[in-house]
Amino acid sequence: MRQSLDPTLYDSSLIDALIDARANFGDKEILEDQDRNPLTYTGLIRAAFVLGRKIAAMTEKGERVAILLPSSMGTVVTFFALHAHGRVPVMLNFTAGETNVKAAIKASGVRKVLTAKRFVEQATLDNLIAAIETVADVVWLDDVRKTIGLKDKLYGLSAGLAPKRFAVKTNPDDPGVILFTSGSFGTPKGVVLSQKNLIANSRQVDAHIGLDKDWVLFNPLPTFHCFGLTAGAILPLLQGLKSFQYPSPLHAKQITDLLPQVKATLLFATDTFLNQYARVAEPGDFATVKFAVGGAEKLKDETRALFESKFGNVELLEGYGASEAAPVVAVNQPGNNHPGTVGQILPGLEYKLEPVEGVDAGGRLFLKGPNIMSGYVTNGDPLRWEPVEDGWLDTGDIVDVDAEGYVTIKGRAKRFAKIGGEMVSLTAVEGIAGAVWPDNRHAVVAVPDTRKGEKLILITDRHDAEPAILSAWARANGAPELVVPKKIMKVDEIPVLGTGKTDYVSLQKMAEAA
Structure with a gap:
């Protein structure tokens, strides 16, 4: 009540x-x-x-x-x-x-x-x-x-x-x-x-x-x-x-x-x-x-x-x-x-x-x-x-x-990707990257994929980040391989808006251009 x-x-x-x-x-x-x-x-x-x-x-x-x-x-x-x-x-x-x-x-x-x-x-x-x-x-x-x-x-x-x-x-x-x-x-x-x-x-x-x-x-x-x-x-x-x-x-x-x-x-x-x-x-x-x-x-x-x-x-x-x-x-x-x-x-x-x-x-x-x-x-x-x-x-x-x-909060409706018929929260995937590299900033976006509908891209300021490290963490913690980004883009800084929120518009454009 x-x-x-x-x-x-x-x-x-x-x-x-x-x-x-x-x-x-x-x-x-x-x-x-x-x-x-x-x-x-x-x-x-x-x-x-x-x-x-x-x-x-x-x-x-x-x-x-x-x-x-x-x-x-x-x-x-x-x-x-x-x-x-x-x-x-x-x-x-x-x-x-x-x-x-x-x-x-x-x-x-x-x-x-x-x-x-x-x-x-x-x-x-x-x-x-x-x-x-x-x-x-x-x-x-x-x-x-x-x-x-x-x-x-x-x-x-x-x-x-x-x-x-x-x-x-x-x-x-x-x-x-x-x-x-x-x-x-x-x-x-x-x-x-x-x-x-x-x-x-x-x-x-x-x-x-x-x-x-x-x-x-x-x-x-x-x-x-x-x-x-x-x-x-x-x-x-x-x-x-x-x-x-x-x-x-x-x-x-x-x-x-x-x-x-x-x-x-x-x-x-x-x-x-x-x-x-x-x-x-x-x-x-x-x-x-x-x-x-x-x-x-x-x-x-x-x-x-x-x-x-x-x-x-x-x-x-x-x-x-x-x-x-x-x-x-x-x-x-x-x-x-x-x-x-x-x-x-x-x-x-x-x-x-x-x-x-x-x-x-x-x-x-x-x-x-x-x-x-x-x-x-x-x-x-x-x-x-x-x-x-x-x-x-x-x-x-x-x-x-x-x-x-x-x-x-599980994520924005727009912050879910459909991969192989499964709904994946991009916010949750960011949480995995944060658990592996807690001292860095990370963002995950989804782009179209001809085989699985969409695929995940991790954008991070961690310059030695590799998908294999994420996969190892996922296996050790019971997370499905589906949620592990296979592509990582490394940047000097994750762009943010004046409010402090992550600027996903810029990141999406960056990922699509790449």
Whole structure:
């Protein structure tokens, strides 16, 4: 029996939910970044209303306005600035390349893109900005802030005192954000998440985990990715946890140095980044961290072993999500952690498994609940979206659920190959390579084969990798010879997306070209 969630907990607009959080948790310090000038709830609300009024003067109510910024206090302020005045944020992935960014702008009907000169200079995005300027107006927030005068500050003071009187009224079912899937298996899709979706997912995680309001959450994940936006930025604000926003998950040494300085308790990241942090960190760097939550990709045994050997105080909790689910679907709980699974499905979510040919245990996962998206942006009309049929989201993931409700991910439907009539999980084959060479990164793709339908190719950064070694491991561990890749491609580095996920699109092209 799935635990229910009280609908009144998410029957609100996002700006009202932020204002209510101040009333519930007091005017505490709630947000900080590299500049080390933390904001209280009131400081955040005032800043959002002041900036929001400036942006409102150049846009229309309900207009979709893009944000091209890294994780920072400024991004969070800008996000809520748009909501305070009834605009819809569109989060742009600045690592996706000019073609995908321009396509996202057109697909979502964006006319203005908000960004900052310091960020563009540091990230060397001049070419991207030039490309964006061919399809939308670029608004420099640095210049906007210079125009804030006395009247604006007085407006901010008034809005800070009685924000619900100043907020533009919107409905819980109105769009809360449009963001684009990572595109690891094809062209990114525009996902419309309602304000209710985002609030509900925050409430679901809190009900499932039991978040301590004294925890400090460290978020190095990009807010153009749903995990970084909802779990890393919105969740702590709405549930009373202070968060520290860091602009790039790639800065392993800087991040591990910062963790004890900001007294981080909770860290969100992907396996790729957690592994890097564990390798460069000194034992004391994780002294204050109680939990690290890994999502977006499988948490590998090697990463767990690294943490256990260096930071015995840190519990690694694996979770699972999808952009279309705002994004958290399931996660392990502190003190109730089942490694190898992604935990139990969150309160308020219904699920069903549809049989998949060749898969004996489990099936294709469908989800229904308050955090399931409004729909995908349509190509023909940016202001409309394709709703989820009957409210049931097809995740495209093959999972198994045990008697206690713990979910094991077997792979993407697209990440299965049919070899000689047998269904083979490419994720499981990657697990074999990881067991043989745990210190390296591996990816497996399938290409057409005239004899057996498809064949497996292992792409690895292990330069002495040979199929015979994999075959020996398979025989010793009872794995069928069918799952052993006969061809291995060796590369200097496995390509990853800005979110830390493996870039299977590039790898597939690489394998097909070879």
